[in-house]
Amino acid sequence: MNCAFTISGVIAATTLGIASAHADLLEDIKEEGVFTVGTEARFAPFEFVEDGEIVGYSADIMAEIMPELEGVELERKDLPWQGILPGLEREQFDYVVTSVTATPERMERYHLSAPIADATxxxxxxxxxxxxxxxxxxxxxxxxxxxxxxxxxxxxxxxxxxxxxxxxxxxxxxxxxxxxxxxxxxxxxxxxxxxxxxxxxxxxxxxxxxxxxFGDPVYFSWAGRDDDESESLNTFMDEQIQRLNEDGTLAELQEKWFGDTMDLPMELPEPDVE
The missing domain is CATH 3.40.190.10 (Periplasmic binding protein-like II)
Structure with missing residues (x-):
């Protein structure tokens, strides 16, 4: 009897390990039909509330991306900035769609997306x-x-x-x-x-x-968790932002919201760490 319990325990642990090894956040989002993002809607013109709706440059970028997630609904959690990155770490949402300044420390701790805007x-x-x-x-x-x-x-x-x-x-x-x-x-x-x-x-x-x-050029990104489960979602979001940068959509949205365009690299520059 004790041996049976031990074998069952091993099988259960092995099954759990296999499930964990194949965890895929992007596939989970597609299966559940909901993509939950954290945002700070008090950062015009990137994200702000107008007539009860979250609007702005980032909202328009997401409107271009969401059709690529057919059948998935976008759910936003509006938080003060101080709760955004801690909330991502605590898995309160899948991804951060708000303006995250790309610093060496954040690049080491999170997956920061392809640049969405100048943040000098x-x-x-x-x-x-x-x-x-x-x-x-x-x-x-x-x-x-x-x-x-x-x-x-x-x-x-x-x-x-x-x-x-x-x-x-x-x-x-x-x-x-x-x-x-x-x-x-x-x-x-x-x-x-x-x-x-x-x-x-x-x-x-x-x-x-x-x-x-003042200072060196800096960029705004979005952010995901830097773990194996989030890798597929991070890659998807990077590819979508790069697509919009390459085809001129980001430039059109920048003209709309900032009155001018920005020269953005396709990828974040490597951090200058001495």
């Missing part, structure tokens, strides 16, 4: 503030950035590289809160990606002005 860091101040004419002029200023973001890390590193850095850094759950404080004079500058700041300036030209960029 830039500085924005108030339209009537003539004391900030270049990124170097943030010296002694109060600066704002989104908590937990690559933009915050870039601000901290850039500030340290100056002879005299910023006086204070204020952090925010969303960039909209940072923009509000900038407009109200509670901070002197806000650091974000150039496309986002250009959108803020475009919609409120009497309030904001973009000063310039």
């Amino acid at each position: 860091m830039a500085v924005m101040t108030r339209a009537d503030d003539d004391s900030v004419e270049s990124p170097e002029d943030i010296t002694g200023k109060t600066a704002g950035a989104q908590a937990g973001s690559a933009q915050l890390e870039a601000l901290e590193a850039y500030s340290e590289s100056l002879d005299e850095g910023v006086s204070t850094i204020e952090t925010y759950t969303s960039v909209d809160e940072a923009y509000a404080d900038l407009g109200n004079g509670r901070v002197d500058v806000v650091i974000n990606s150039l496309p986002n700041l250009m959108e803020a300036e475009r919609t409120r030209p009497d309030t904001f002005k973009v000063i310039g960029t």
